[in-house]
Amino acid sequence: MATQFVIDGLTASIEDKEILKGINLEIKGGEVHAIMGPNGTGKSTLASALMGHPKYEVTGGTATLNGEDLMEMATDERARAGLFLAMQYPSEITGVTNSDFLRSAINARRGEGNELSLIKFIRQMEGKMKELEMNPEFAHRYLNEGFSGGEKKRNEILQMMLLDPKIVVLDEIDSGLDIDALKIVAAGVNSMRSEERGFLIITHYQRLLNYIKPDFVHVMMQGRIVKSGGPELAERLENEGYDWVKEELGIVDETVGQA
Amino acid sequence: MSTQLSTPVNREAAEALSRSKGEPAWLTALRGQGAELSETLEWPKPEKVRIDRWDLTAIGGYKPQAAIASADELPEAVSNLSGESPAGFVVQRNSGIVFKQLSAELQSKGVIFTDLETAAREHGDLVQQYLFKAVAQDEDKLTALHSAIWNGGVFLYVPKNVEVELPLQALLFSDDAEATFAPHILVVADNNSRVTYVDNVSSAFEGAGAATLVKQSVVEVIVKPGAHVRFATIHHMAENIIDLSIRRAIVENDGRIEWIVGDLHDGNTLSDTRSLLRGNGSTSDAKVISIGSGKQQMSLTTGAVHVGRSSDSQMVTRAVMKDAATAIINGVTKIEKGATKANGEQTEKVLMLSPKSRGDANPILLIDEDDVTAGHAASVGQVNPEQVYYLMSRGISKREAERLIINGFLAPVVEEIPIEAVQEQLRSLLERKLEA
């Protein structure tokens, strides 16, 4: 079945403050959507609400992946259904090695009785780490502990590659990456592009989109998608900033939840 | 309990039992004196844990134990704790030793590894020289009472310059709640020797509902100049047992003691592990791992007293508290005047898994010398929901996520344990108690 991800009228709040004011978005397998927008306009909130972060309460709407409403599921079920979020700020977990974590995640996905053998797991992990030019020692380090910003981002992509999700949300995967790392990460993402998989890429910069070509670009302000277009929209934003969008739409304060 | 006397033994009874066992006169006298002291001394008063409310006098009575021919005859619940063809192995069941063995090779090197009762008869001078030297008989009611009633026990002597490669092991267990269970463990490592001792303190009661029994043990380790002793002990007895464990080491010049303590016992626990760094360049490293469950109350203390110059102490305690368990964790670093260039570091961390569980960390630094370094870190917290979310976002169930985080909390200490077999055993016991 071709992947189909539909967000319909999604509203969400944090500490009783409404941040998402009704998000509508449809992503099909094979498509890459980019979301851009000024700071504090709700982009990460959308990502967190989709994944089920405990601090965010979804107050309305649905997000269905191939007909199943993810909003009805616990976070781990959403992940096993095929949603993946590369986080803007991944957690550090002392005492849990990266490889133990990855193996638990892969096996959780595969289900009981269908676990990957240790040898196969190591082969897969090492193969992907090599693609991402990660030092093999990162397998034995504690999860994200003491990783540099860029190393954490690479580790997020490693997880994406190993977990083979259907819908990938990347929240500022380019922040903290040097130019070479950006290319490597982009190549990792591009290698995962397929008809079965859709992408939602949150970014501030056209630079990432030079490497990962989006099919659609959306602008987020005030907790809504206020404008959508093709790749040319991202280029114009890069050159001209957001003022023209605000003017066009009569928006004075683009942020959300400040009042 | 109103039926209990404040002191469960008296001089006559203690001396009579000692004589009936054929103990040397000095030991009979020591026991008698202990019984008498116990009538006037007070129970120890650890910080914030009212152990005087525990049934401390439920020590049972002495019951002779029949020897077994091999470890195969042990009850199933403890038979897997006998270790893989150890270099030496001593088993205490309730009030007495039922099995002991030491490799011919170690015997020929002059190593003594036997029960303390036998050692007192056969190596009386040696035992008398060191018994109740690291722990004072008149320290409190517990040590006095113990000096009167201790039974079975372990004596380990390693001669000068002898290095024992493989761990010497002991299994101390109770399967009779009416029998006194009070092992005394005395380790003497002579100059420049090396040895590793590992014991399991366990129980094997049939079914639930066994009566309360106090298990009291005292460990004394004498580390002579240049000697190196690793002492690992894992406690995992049933809930009806109150575990009172006092451990002390005296470390001479350039000697080293390493403590590894697994307090995974299911009942109330007083666990007190200290090193006296008497010699210059002496060092101590203590690692304590604990899990509390049910309504368990625990008092876990590590301590180091620095007397020697350039002495070094490291102490780490990590505890996970479940259900309504309580742990008070004390770390006491004391540096005496004249212990120049001494260094003492301690860390206590508690992870609480339920709103009813409680953990307190009390780091204490007492420093009477200027030219030293010392540090402490303590934290008490809960499983971080942000971390659980992160793991769950990768498809890992909540339960498994928490399991990973809890094991991760203990891992940095468990991984540092230098004895592979102890590490493995600790891991499986940790798992068992966490899952229960």
Ligand SMILES: Nc1ncnc2c1ncn2[C@@H]1O[C@H](COP(=O)(O)OP(=O)(O)OP(=O)(O)O)[C@@H](O)[C@H]1O
């Ligand atoms: N945990 C929180 N507690 C309080 N307010 C929050 C919390 N998380 C987000 N917000 C608020 O919600 C609004 C949207 O934040 P969000 O992180 O979604 O913005 P963003 O578009 O991702 O911004 P950026 O581009 O800076 O990453 C902001 O005003 C922010 O302060």
Ligand SMILES: [Mg+2]
């Ligand atoms: Mg953001």
